[in-house]
Amino acid sequence: MDASSPAKDIEDTEDTVSTVTDMPPLPGAPEGAPEDRGLTPKQLADKYALAVSGRRPGLVTYVKQLWRRRQFIVSFATAKLTAQYTTAKMGQLWQVLTPLLNILVYYFVFGVLLGTKRNIPDFIQYLSIGVFIFTFTQQAVLQGTRSISSNLGLIRALHFPRACMPISTTVQQLQQLLFSLVVMIAIVLVVQPPTLTWLLLIPALVLQFVFNTGLSLIVARLGAKVTDMAQLVPFILRTWMYTSGVMWSLTVVSHGKPEWVKILLAVNPAAVYIDLARYSLLDSFHANQLPHHVWLLAVAWAVVVGIGGFIYFWRAEEEYGRG
Amino acid sequence: MADNSTDLLAEAVAPEGPRWETFVRELPPEEGGGYVTVTVDNETGREIVRPYRKVGTEPTVVCDELHIVYKVYGASAGKGSATSALGRLMLRRRAAGVREVHAVRGVSFTAYKGESIGIIGSNGSGKSTLLKAIAGLLPAERGAVFTHGQPSLLGVNAALMNDLTGERNVVLGGLAMGMTPKEVADRYENIVDFSGINEKGDFISLPMRTYSSGMAARLRFSIAAAKTHDVLMIDEALATGDAKFQKRSEQRIRELREEAGTVFLVSHNNRSVREVCDRVLWLEKGKLIMDGPTEEVLQAYEKESGK
Incomplete structure (x- = not known):
């Protein structure tokens, strides 16, 4: 480095002075171990x-x-969840009110006005389960898309595996x-007392959670690179909702x-996880309404998207927070 | 580059009775013995004292002919219309208004364990870009940066979680850096006290968005400094605090060095550099003009910038 060589000369003279006075040398640009002198920076x-630096x-x-x-x-998810409604006057009550209002709107528009409830027994229950289960996936995707871009400050300031962000948003959901x-x-x-099949909801939700996490990781990587994703995703999600039988029966349609x-x-x-939840909770939703090999499908989606999404996200680990 | 730098050096070396002088002083046994590095201001007779520290021989950061080029979006106005965006998509051309900035041009240096290095230079000389590259936040166009462990960069503008309370920020920040919940609980009091956030009332339980920029910067520094870092880089963070906080953070930077870390400090305040750094890198237009002991480089720099 040509620029630093004059500085080294000066330091050398200081070295000789300091040996005379028996004082340690002035701190400055150190030279490292003597045996390392001839090495190139790479060596x-x-x-x-x-x-x-920054390698994945x-x-x-x-x-x-x-x-x-x-x-x-987990703490980040909890903190975000509680902070979500701090600016609203009714506060945490919205955790419950938001889904209730959603159901009311869908019941009125689809059940009453469009009459999809005619072929479905216990329509309100059928609709509620559909809305809640789909919202879980929908929000995981929506928040996942923004999980990198909306936490850039944190990502640039502190070092942690970036997958924490999309996973945390899924935990929050x-x-x-x-x-x-x-x-x-x-x-x-x-409409009915609790039954033993309710327990099936637990494995169904676990599988859906794994699936959602994988999906969230995928869209997080896409959303971090392509900023237009945030505009596009709501349309994709709406199409997905209409084709997943949230407010009508797919077999009828x-x-x-x-x-x-x-x-x-x-x-x-989405239809697989919604149907599994309906099957486990509702007596009026019978096993013959489920698609063939439904548990196999649920496991396969969770494993493929969960692991695939994780690897896909990890492959761009060094790029998050850049730009 | 060579021409430019020798010019600057020639000016720098020409002596006319330097204002600042640095020497090593031995402490008497009743003050604990050992050595301190003293910088004297010959005009006022004031002394700046920093602990003398022997620098290790193990490198922690090796910067090898580093070039950084980054893209700026939306640099030219008037090309953002829908039709032109569509045209770009159809023709697969690069977006108009993307400009490349060659911010760091062939910088090489090696930093060792226990060093504290100041980085100086005028605005836009590439100081912050260099720090980001060392932190791995910007890819190298050519050359490379090798580091020991993962360097942490502490910038002024790095927001943590603005919608969460200061309290939550301390806990989450600690957990994110890989501390266990117990470690965080143990250090919580220290972090809050260090930041001085609660000196003017119970601010720690308010959301961080309600903080003044100085308060936020202090809390962030306190959180990040709570952990031992192999390489800690501080970008102007000291400038935001009041005098009392600056003293505390300088003290903390010294402790971090004692814990065998390497500290980089970008600052426009030459006094902070004198208080903390033994070595200074001077960048100008992305090139390394000078790399040497603090006084030598600062004097050349002050001469050049006419201070």
């Missing part, structure tokens, strides 16, 4: 096991780092769902349509 870095860790290391942040992920679940159970209890349309509608992951 020096290799010798002391320095790594290229291996997948196993990454999972370990993430596991060490599990408390952060799960916590929100648990609030809604109270409302959902209350609505179902109006697809009646008389070609076979491939029926198959496509049946394997749709």
Whole structure:
């Protein structure tokens, strides 16, 4: 480095002076160990096991780092959830009011005006479960898209595995769902007593949570790079909602349509998780209304999207927060 | 580049009785012994004393001919209309108004364990860009930065979680840096006291968006400084606090060095640099003009900038 060589000369003279007075040399630009003098910067870095700054860790290391942040992920989700309604006067009451109002709107528009409730017994219960379960996935995607861009300050200031952000938003949505679940159970209890099949809701929600997390990781990476994603995602989600049988029965709607349309509608992951929740909670929703191999589908979607999404997100780990 | 820098150096070396002088002083045994580095201001006779610290031989940051080019979006106005955006999509052309800025041009240096290095230079000389690159937040166009562990960058503008209370920010910040909940609980009091947020009432339980910019910067510094970092980079953070906080943070930076870290400090305040740094890098237009002991570089810099 030509610019620093004059400085070194000066320091050398100071070195000789200091040996005379028996004082330690003035601190300045140090030269490192004598045996390292001839090394190129690359060789020096290799010798002391320095790594290229910001390089993405291996997948196993990454999972370990993430596991060490599990408390952060949960606390961050809880903090965000409680902060969500702090500016509203009725505060946390909105956790329950928002889904209730949603159901009211959908019941009026679809059930009453469009008459989709005619073919469905216990329509309000059917609709509520559909709305709550779909909202879980919908919000995970919506918030996941923004999870990197809206936390840039945090990402740039502190170092932690970036997957914490989309995972945390999904945990936040799960916590929100648990609030809604109270409302959902209350609505179902109006028409029937609790049954043993209710327990099936637990594995169904676990699988949906894994699926949602994977999806959230995928859209988080897309949303971090392509800022237009945030505008596009609501439209995709609305289309998805209408094709997932949230406010009508897919078997009724697809009646008389070609076979491939029926198959496509049946394997749709949102429809799979919604139907599983309906089957476990509602007596009036029978097993023959479920698509074939429904649990297999639920597991497959969770595993493929969960693991795939995680790896997809990790592959761009070093790029989040740049720009 | 070579021409430019030798010019500057020639001016710098020409002596006319320097205002500042640095020397090493031995402390008498009753003051604990050991050495301190003293900088004397010959005009006022005031002394700036920093602890003498032997620098290790293990490198912590190796910067090898680093070039940073970053893109600026929306640099030119008037091309953002819908039709022109559509045209770009159809023709697969790069977006108009994207300009490239060559911010760092071939910087090389090696930092060692226990060093505290000041980075100076006029506005837009590439100081903050260099720090971001060391932190791994900007990719290298050419060359490379090698670091020991993961460097942490502490900027003034880095917001934490604005919608959450200061309290939550302390806890979450600690957890995010990889502390256990117990460690966070143990250090909580220290962090809050250090930041001085509660000196004027119970501010820690208010959302961070209600803080003044100085308060927010102080809390962020306190959170980040609560953990031992291999490499800690501070971008003008000291400028935001009041005099009392500046003293505290300088003290904390010294402690961090004792814990075998390397500290980088970007500052426009030469006094902070003198109080903290043993070595200074001087950047101008993305190039390293000078790299050497604090006094040497600062004197050349002050001469050049006419202070």
